[in-house]
Amino acid sequence: MRAVSLVPSLTEAVAVTLPGVLAGATDWCTHPAGLDVVRVGGTKNPATDRIAALAPDLVIANEEENREPDLAALRDAGIEVLVTEVRNVPQAFRELARVLAACGARSRPRWLDEAEEAWSAPRPPGRRRTAVVPVWRRPWMVLGRDTFAGDVLARLGVDHLYTAHPDRYPKVTARELRAAAPDLVVLPDEPYRFTAGDGPEAFPGLPCALVSGRHLTWYGPSLAEAPRVLAGALRAAGR
Structure with a gap:
């Protein structure tokens, strides 16, 4: 093959x-x-x-x-x-x-069984939070409806605010994103590489979780560790 x-x-x-x-x-x-x-x-x-x-x-x-x-x-x-x-x-x-x-x-493969087990484990109880999830800048684009990354976050207790938008990756201005008043902003490092100096400054006063795009958007061996890695980043942003 x-x-x-x-x-x-x-x-x-x-x-x-x-x-x-x-x-x-x-x-x-x-x-x-x-x-x-x-x-x-x-x-x-x-x-x-x-x-x-x-x-x-x-x-x-x-x-x-x-x-x-x-x-x-x-x-x-x-x-x-x-x-x-x-x-x-x-x-x-x-x-x-x-x-x-x-x-x-x-x-x-063993990793696939381990990934399914990791995602089937019950999540710790806690308050659900809302988020906006930019995936691009210039123009700003965010997760919208029916996305894998959105489902990943929902399973970790984070509901992104554009899940009902008619577009899967709507263009939304930074002002509109701030006005949506999310509990936090989730910023992956791909496809746009958001960093502490390129993204959080656009959302003053809002907690920002800088997360691994591979763990948020990839569906492969990284799924086995994604719940732990992402949950840690989301917890840190909420402190």
């Missing part, structure tokens, strides 16, 4: 479970460290000719992260494309199992 992954979290899942299966991955596929495969461009602009030259048996994609015209070009080249859809944590586990099976896994 030779596969190319166009999704960073799925790249990590396949690489740690089935070493040697991946022939190519995007420039954004940073985990596991030292992954030695052909790089095929970005998630939104993969080099389809370079992918075809690798003669993969399967290309792994995601309906949100990758563009349909690129996937269509790969299918036209005779390449099988598996497209995942991940909008919540249970769906992530189902899709991970499907991807790994398609790549030749004969059994579930």
